[in-house]
Amino acid sequence: MLQTSNYSLVLFLQFLLLFYDLFVNSFSELLRVAPAVQLVLFIIQDITILFNVIIIFLMFFNTFVFQAGLVNLLFHKFKGTILLSAAYLALSIAFHVWMMNLRWRDSSRFVWTEGLQTLFVFQRLAAVLYCYFYKRTAVHLGDPLFYQDSRWLRKEFAHFRG
Amino acid sequence: MIWERSKCAHLVPSLQCQASQSGGCAYGSQDEIPLSRPKKRKSKGKTPLDGIVQAAVRRQSESSEPLTPEPPGGPPRRKRKKKKAPADSETSFTQQNVASLFQNGNGMDVPEAEETGIRKQRKRSKKPRPAETQASNDLEVGEEDIIDDKDWKSPEQHPVFAAPTGISRPVSKVFVEKDRCFQAIDRAEWIKTTENTNVLMDVEASWTTRDVALSAHRIFRVIGLWSQGFLAGYAVWNIIVIYILAGNQLSMISNLLQQYKTLAYPAQSLLYFLLAISTVSAFDRIDLAKASVALRGFITLDPAALASFLYFAALILSLSQQMTYDRINLYTPPSENGSLWMAGTEEEVVQPWIVVNLVVAILVVTGWICLSYRPELDHSEELMFHAEIEEFPQRDIIPRVQP
Numbered sequence: 001m002l003q004t005s006n007y008s009l010v011l012f013l014q015f016l017l018l019f020y021d022l023f024v025n026s027f028s029e030l031l032r033v034a035p036a037v038q039l040v041l042f043i044i045q046d047i048t049i050l051f052n053v054i055i056i057f058l059m060f061f062n063t064f065v066f067q068a069g070l071v072n073l074l075f076h077k078f079k080g081t082i083l084l085s086a087a088y089l090a091l092s093i094a095f096h097v098w099m100m101n102l103r104w105r106d107s108s109r110f111v112w113t114e115g116l117q118t119l120f121v122f123q124r125l126a127a128v129l130y131c132y133f134y135k136r137t138a139v140h141l142g143d144p145l146f147y148q149d150s151r152w153l154r155k156e157f158a159h160f161r162g
Numbered sequence: 163m164i165w166e167r168s169k170c171a172h173l174v175p176s177l178q179c180q181a182s183q184s185g186g187c188a189y190g191s192q193d194e195i196p197l198s199r200p201k202k203r204k205s206k207g208k209t210p211l212d213g214i215v216q217a218a219v220r221r222q223s224e225s226s227e228p229l230t231p232e233p234p235g236g237p238p239r240r241k242r243k244k245k246k247a248p249a250d251s252e253t254s255f256t257q258q259n260v261a262s263l264f265q266n267g268n269g270m271d272v273p274e275a276e277e278t279g280i281r282k283q284r285k286r287s288k289k290p291r292p293a294e295t296q297a298s299n300d301l302e303v304g305e306e307d308i309i310d311d312k313d314w315k316s317p318e319q320h321p322v323f324a325a326p327t328g329i330s331r332p333v334s335k336v337f338v339e340k341d342r343c344f345q346a347i348d349r350a351e352w353i354k355t356t357e358n359t360n361v362l363m364d365v366e367a368s369w370t371t372r373d374v375a376l377s378a379h380r381i382f383r384v385i386g387l388w389s390q391g392f393l394a395g396y397a398v399w400n401i402i403v404i405y406i407l408a409g410n411q412l413s414m415i416s417n418l419l420q421q422y423k424t425l426a427y428p429a430q431s432l433l434y435f436l437l438a439i440s441t442v443s444a445f446d447r448i449d450l451a452k453a454s455v456a457l458r459g460f461i462t463l464d465p466a467a468l469a470s471f472l473y474f475a476a477l478i479l480s481l482s483q484q485m486t487y488d489r490i491n492l493y494t495p496p497s498e499n500g501s502l503w504m505a506g507t508e509e510e511v512v513q514p515w516i517v518v519n520l521v522v523a524i525l526v527v528t529g530w531i532c533l534s535y536r537p538e539l540d541h542s543e544e545l546m547f548h549a550e551i552e553e554f555p556q557r558d559i560i561p562r563v564q565p
Contacts, residue, residue, distance in 0.1 A: 004374055007371040023435075026434045027435070136451055139378055143371070
């Protein structure tokens with residue numbers, strides 16, 4: 001059974017990483033005084049996304065549902081979060097690489113093209129959706145139903161077997 | 163477990179005596195039944211229930227007096243107590259109680275009680291039975307099980323038993339099952355540990371992970387509501403500033419660009435930051451992850467669904483202007499070398515940007531009105547935290563079987 005204090009700590013960490021992600025997405029253009037600064041911000045951002053994905057998977061592994069072998073049930077229930085996290089991580093890395101490649105020599109240069117603008121829009125939209133789905137999953141995993149045997153779990157088990 | 167053991171001890175005092183002497187784990191032992199043999203033949207063919215019924219009928223017919231035990235300390239009991247001196251205090255007290263319980267006016271009930279207890283013991287010795295049958299035998303309510311409160315609930319004699327968690331046995335020890343056997347534990351110590359456990363369990367039960375999740379969700383909802391209001395005000399302020407700087411009929415575009423270039427990126431950054439929080443909060447309100455619920459909300463023009471759509475549209479429009487924001491940020495007059503702006507093209511670039519900003523302002527204000535009209539509306543909380551509870555209440559949780 002998940003301890004309340006542990007869960008609070010993990011939830012706080014997740015929200016902190018989410019906030020950092022949102023902060024960099026919002027204000028990275030303001031903090032481009034030097035290319036190295038932006039590069040560090042982008043690297044840390046990608047690592048936070050990766051950390052968040054690792055944390056959510058560790059939370060999955062900690063559930064009774066997972067330990068009972070119903071991995072499919074968890075993945076089915078949270079597939080939106082898993083897919084969106086992966087897509088967002090890929091989009092972020094792509095955007096960061098492209099942007100840093102263009103701005104590395106001169107950070108105050110106008111670098112925007114149609115392609116970069118499109119990638120930017122998709123990356124930022126994915127960021128919002130990722131934030132929503134991730135937050136929802138993190139909060140949802142606080143439900144004690146995932147950490148003990150219940151009629152709901154047996155019903156789901158029967159549903160999956162059938 | 164404890165109750166059952168105590169009950170057995172009450173029915174068969176000799177057993178409890180042996181258990182206490184040997185430090186527990188003697189449940190069901192049949193070494194010490196000296197009185198059983200002569201009675202065995204007499205009661206052959208009778209069930210324990212028959213015995214109880216007969217005893218009850220006989221008592222009713224023989225004695226019209228109520229079951230009023232003699233006051234403790236009477237001469238006959240003292241004699242008996244002296245005889246049983248080697249036994250420890252709890253054993254002697256139990257026997258004393260048993261004796262006093264069944265010693266009514268004619269003094270004939272003590273053998274009767276012993277007989278009933280012995281008969282049960284003999285039944286067990288005959289053949290091993292399944293646990294359920296044995297348990298049901300143990301749980302039979304005989305007349306001798308009914309103890310008058312006056313007998314043993316005397317706070318002067320036994321102040322320990324006045325403790326609120328003291329249950330039913332006037333003994334200083336209780337028998338707790340540990341490692342598949344009963345062990346004698348001091349009652350006061352047991353009460354202390356039980357109380358500590360209860361306090362810990364109460365603290366744990368009072369604040370669960372579900373409560374943490376729920377409070378986090380509610381905090382975010384409040385932040386989202388605040389953010390939506392702030393965003394609406396900020397967007398209105400932004401568009402007013404733009405129109406004032408642009409002048410009448412956009413006659414002062416260059417002035418707008420000169421003045422606004424320092425504000426462009428901070429404004430865009432803040433707009434995205436607030437829009438992101440507001441959009442996530444609006445999605446939370448409608449529970450977008452559940453497609454069917456979200457779709458139903460859109461069809462029925464649910465305020466939360468409407469607001470979600472408005473915020474998402476505003477977000478897309480705002481993001482689509484990123485290139486223009488960067489161009490404004492790097493504005494230098496077209497006459498200067500290396501300028502991104504060509505003379506006469508400022509209006510073509512700036513006018514759509516102003517229109518988009520105006521639309522964004524209208525969208526976020528409408529979205530804020532939709533959500534702030536019913537700030538308590540939250541489908542996510544209803545569906546995530548309450549639907550499953552109602553469908554599968556906590557009592558349905560199946561406890562894990564400990565090996």
